[in-house]
Amino acid sequence: MKVLTAAEMQACDRVTVERYGVPSLKLMRSASFAVAAIARQLFSDAHRVLVLCGRGNNGGDGMMTARLLAEAGLQVNTILLGAPDGLKGDAAAAWEELQAFAHAQRQQSSIHLVTSAEEFLPLNALLQADLIIDALVGTGFQPPLRGLPLAALQWVEQGAREAKILAIDLPSGWSADISADTAEGSPAFPADAVVTFTAPKPAHVFGLLTRGLSDPVIIAPIGSPNEAIISNLGLHWSGSSKAIADVERPANSNKGMYGHVLVIGGSSGKSGAPAMSSLAAMRSGAGLVTAAVTPSVLPLVAAIAPELMTHALAVNPDGEISAGNLHPERLEALLKRITVLAIGPGLGTEPQTAEFVLGLLEQSRLSAVVDADGLNILAANPNRIAAIAKGRTLVLTPHPGEMARLAGKKTAEIEADRINIARDFATKYGLTLVLKGWRTLIAHPDGQIAVNTTGNPAMAKGGSGDLLTGMVAAMLAQHPHDVARAVETAVYLHGLAADITVREPGIGGDQHTLLATDSLANLYRAFHYHPQAENGYVWLQGISPDLGS
Numbered sequence: 370m371k372v373l374t375a376a377e378m379q380a381c382d383r384v385t386v387e388r389y390g391v392p393s394l395k396l397m398r399s400a401s402f403a404v405a406a407i408a409r410q411l412f413s414d415a416h417r418v419l420v421l422c423g424r425g426n427n428g429g430d431g432m433m434t435a436r437l438l439a440e441a442g443l444q445v446n447t448i449l450l451g452a453p454d455g456l457k458g459d460a461a462a463a464w465e466e467l468q469a470f471a472h473a474q475r476q477q478s479s480i481h482l483v484t485s486a487e488e489f490l491p492l493n494a495l496l497q498a499d500l501i502i503d504a505l506v507g508t509g510f511q512p513p514l515r516g517l518p519l520a521a522l523q524w525v526e527q528g529a530r531e532a533k534i535l536a537i538d539l540p541s542g543w544s545a546d547i548s549a550d551t552a553e554g555s556p557a558f559p560a561d562a563v564v565t566f567t568a569p570k571p572a573h574v575f576g577l578l579t580r581g582l583s584d585p586v587i588i589a590p591i592g593s594p595n596e597a598i599i600s601n602l603g604l605h606w607s608g609s610s611k612a613i614a615d616v617e618r619p620a621n622s623n624k625g626m627y628g629h630v631l632v633i634g635g636s637s638g639k640s641g642a643p644a645m646s647s648l649a650a651m652r653s654g655a656g657l658v659t660a661a662v663t664p665s666v667l668p669l670v671a672a673i674a675p676e677l678m679t680h681a682l683a684v685n686p687d688g689e690i691s692a693g694n695l696h697p698e699r700l701e702a703l704l705k706r707i708t709v710l711a712i713g714p715g716l717g718t719e720p721q722t723a724e725f726v727l728g729l730l731e732q733s734r735l736s737a738v739v740d741a742d743g744l745n746i747l748a749a750n751p752n753r754i755a756a757i758a759k760g761r762t763l764v765l766t767p768h769p770g771e772m773a774r775l776a777g778k779k780t781a782e783i784e785a786d787r788i789n790i791a792r793d794f795a796t797k798y799g800l801t802l803v804l805k806g807w808r809t810l811i812a813h814p815d816g817q818i819a820v821n822t823t824g825n826p827a828m829a830k831g832g833s834g835d836l837l838t839g840m841v842a843a844m845l846a847q848h849p850h851d852v853a854r855a856v857e858t859a860v861y862l863h864g865l866a867a868d869i870t871v872r873e874p875g876i877g878g879d880q881h882t883l884l885a886t887d888s889l890a891n892l893y894r895a896f897h898y899h900p901q902a903e904n905g906y907v908w909l910q911g912i913s914p915d916l917g918s
């Protein structure tokens with residue numbers, strides 16, 4: 370699913386109307402239908418609804434939603450900012466319809482006009498609503514929020530304590546094109562859920578638009594054909610790729626069809642990291658997994674699961690992984706029948722170890738995932754990265770600190786320009802770069818970027834990255850010809866498993882208590898989950914109630 374700028378979204382709507390003959394009023398109707406349906410699904414206890422309508426088409430969506438909810442029997446009070454005289458186009462039509470409906474019904478719902486900030490005060494009782502629908506401004510908003518929409522925000526903030534807030538398209542005050550996690554410089558409506566249409570805009574994938582991290586942000590298709598959804602951003606959402614994990618395995622499957630992952634790491638005192646990577650690779654569907662570690666930690670790593678095979682790496686007199694592992698016979702034994710390398714968990718960066726890792730990556734053309742100390746070794750030898758990346762699938766999974774070392778920049782510089790830095794690095798070397806953090810980016814060698822929307826702060830702990838390394842390797846092992854979707858799926862499922870775990874009662878059911886490996890217990894539920902719910906709405910953020918058990 371592509372991410373579109375506000376201008377591209379407007380172009381999409383225009384093309385849908387002009388080239389595909391869908392009347393714009395019909396688009397608005399579909400949009401409102403989705404908002405009303407989602408309002409009733411998410412806030413099923415709400416009876417009193419307040420709809421705040423601006424004067425553009427976002428307001429028009431609100432007016433139509435108000436009518437739909439009133440028709441469904443809810444008590445709906447609608448406020449229009451300004452006089453109806455100047456309303457144009459579809460918003461004017463929506464207003465006419467709402468007026469006519471209210472007139473005919475004469476029921477408990479009401480419509481109010483507010484033309485100055487003082488006029489909100491007599492309407493204070495309306496703030497006792499269970500649900501407020503924010504339809505003030507959408508993609509037509511130019512920051513910062515001002516005038517009556519700003520006054521409406523202040524009124525709501527000081528008076529509506531209990532109400533849940535559902536934003537149409539964007540919480541008013543958020544600029545659609547922003548690629549930061551906050552609506553910097555512009556006050557914005559709080560939101561407990563957001564419904565947007567057709568495609569996410571940058572704010573939907575990069576911003577934390579809602580009060581809670583797991584509050585829903587939902588994309589509703591409203592009738593634009595795929596051909597009309599065009600973007601030059603080169604940015605898409607990782608969740609769509611998860612479809613590759615939904616394909617049933619053929620009945621006559623054998624383990625050779627799903628690849629053999631070799632995890633390389635595990636120096637003295639670091640047995641946990643390769644063990645976790647191996648376990649995650651096994652739990653993500655790899656046919657076979659072998660952990661190659663130093664003899665000192667081998668028994669501990671092997672103990673993680675009886676299904677895991679192990680291989681003792683040669684060590685130097687100090688017990689460090691030695692360059693002797695590059696000896697042709699040793700190398701041949703190490704790589705026999707292996708299809709994917711996962712290098713780095715608990716590896717160490719001693720000179721001999723570095724020599725082995727660089728030599729291994731240069732001499733073999735196997736697909737490889739490199740993390741942790743493997744990245745630090747590459748960062749210390751930047752002149753060798755190009756040759757290593759050439760002619761193979763190479764996936765690097767740095768956090769911002771590791772990325773800073775790889776790119777020769779400061780961590781703050783990475784954080785300030787994640788998209789460009791990730792894209793430049795991936796295209797320069799022809800590799801896949803997973804830049805971890807809030808909204809992990811997956812930059813592909815062709816310059817396309819996927820943004821991931823699963824994951825939560827409970828994952829900011831040791832072990833998280835080790836699991837991801839194993840998961841990426843396992844997905845590559847199973848989908849060697851679909852590298853982009855394999856990596857995006859691993860990232861998506863990794864975050865989702867933690868999201869599922871942290872919200873449920875149990876030992877990992879809290880941001881503090883979650884351990885990386887707790888998530889593995891829910892990985893099967895992440896695999897079963899479809900971000901596109903049965904009704905066609907896509908859950909970009911939050912977990913739809915369709916979650917399988």
Ligand SMILES: NC(=O)C1=CN([C@@H]2O[C@H](COP(=O)(O)OP(=O)(O)OC[C@H]3O[C@@H](n4cnc5c(N)ncnc54)[C@H](O)[C@@H]3O)[C@@H](O)[C@H]2O)[C@@H](O)CC1
Pocket residue numbers: 379382383393396397398400423424425426427428429430505506507508509510511512513514515516517518519537538539566591
């Ligand atoms: N065919 C279409 O174009 C469709 C549009 N849709 C809706 O239409 C919206 C876009 O509609 P518009 O292009 O009319 O724009 P909006 O309705 O998003 O915004 C325009 C209004 O916002 C006000 N405004 C802009 N900046 C402001 C600021 N800084 N402070 C206060 N007020 C400000 C303008 O004065 C104007 O009244 C989408 O967000 C979506 O909700 C949907 O109905 C789907 C179909």
Ligand SMILES: [K+]
Pocket residue numbers: 427503504505506507536537538539540541
């Ligand atoms: K809005």
